[in-house]
Amino acid sequence: xxxxxxxxxxQLRKQILDVQGKTVEQALHSLNFTGMTDVHxxxxxxxxxxxxxxxxxxxxxxxACAKLIANPIMEDVHIDLSEA
Amino acid sequence: xxxxxxxxxxQLRKQILDVQGKTVEQALHSLNFTGMTDVHxxxxxxxxxxxxxxxxxxxxxxxACAKLIANPIMEDVHIDLSEA
Numbered sequence: 399x400x401x402x403x404x405x406x407x408x409q410l411r412k413q414i415l416d417v418q419g420k421t422v423e424q425a426l427h428s429l430n431f432t433g434m435t436d437v438h439x440x441x442x443x444x445x446x447x448x449x450x451x452x453x454x455x456x457x458x459x460x461x462a463c464a465k466l467i468a469n470p471i472m473e474d475v476h477i478d479l480s481e482a
Numbered sequence: 483x484x485x486x487x488x489x490x491x492x493q494l495r496k497q498i499l500d501v502q503g504k505t506v507e508q509a510l511h512s513l514n515f516t517g518m519t520d521v522h523x524x525x526x527x528x529x530x531x532x533x534x535x536x537x538x539x540x541x542x543x544x545x546a547c548a549k550l551i552a553n554p555i556m557e558d559v560h561i562d563l564s565e566a
Contacts, residue, residue, distance in 0.1 A: 399517070407491075407526050422551065423529075431546050433483070433532035442491045442526035445507075448517035462515050467506065 399448045401482040402455045408468045408475050409440035443467055446482055455479055483532045485566040486539045492552045492559050493524035527551055530566050539563055 410416050416438050423437040449455035456479055463475045494500050500522050507521040533539035540563055547559045 409526065409528070422527075425550055426529075426546055429546070429549060431542065433542065434546065435530045435532075437527065437529040440526040440528075442493065442524040443506075443521065444493070444524075445510075445521040446519045448519075458515065458517065462510055462513070462518065465513060466509055 399450060400452075400455075401446050401448050402452060402479045403482040404443075404445050404447055404455070404459045405478040405480070406443040406445075406459065406463060406467065406475060407440060407478075408443065408463075408473050409438055410472060411474055414472055440473075441468075447479075452479055483534060484536075484539075485530050485532050486536060486563045487566040488527075488529050488531055488539070488543045489562040489564070490527040490529075490543065490547060490551065490559060491524060491562075492527065492547075492557050493522055494556060495558055498556055524557075525552075531563075536563055 418439045419437040422439060426434045447455045447458055449458055456477060459477050464470050468475045502523045503521040506523060510518045531539045531543055533542055540561060543561050548554050552559045
């Protein structure tokens with residue numbers, strides 16, 4: 399078994415209004431960061447995963463995201479795996 | 483002025499107990515993802531920033547993180563900039 403470090407970026411799907419992002423964008427503008435636009439806020443998860451191969455590790459992380467970590471209806475998930 | 487896309491990963495400092503991460507780790511184990519450990523949950527922010535140069539954009543994003551987006555006492559920030 400090898401151990402991999404998974405870095406998981408989770409963002410709301412583009413079609414869904416990102417209220418938190420809009421709010422932060424307005425706050426940035428009122429702090430004079432006027433050049434900042436299109437703010438999107440998501441989640442970032444890191445975890446170690448033990449698996450026989452990198453492919454098996456990726457499958458396992460995808461399944462964990464679908465079942466628990468992310469909401470597959472509302473969120474997009476991007477997984478990067480590296481050797482731990 | 484050029485526009486850059488900033489990808490900001492925010493995580494609790496290693497010394498600080500990540501309660502949310504621990505909870506997700508326990509939930510993963512009870513769903514039989516027993517090979518997953520050392521779970522850390524953070525935030526992921528993307529935004530566009532207009533600036534004269536990449537260095538100026540990075541400085542601006544760092545300042546925005548320190549003032550609003552992250553908590554510099556409790557959180558570590560990692561910023562990646564790319565051409566938008």
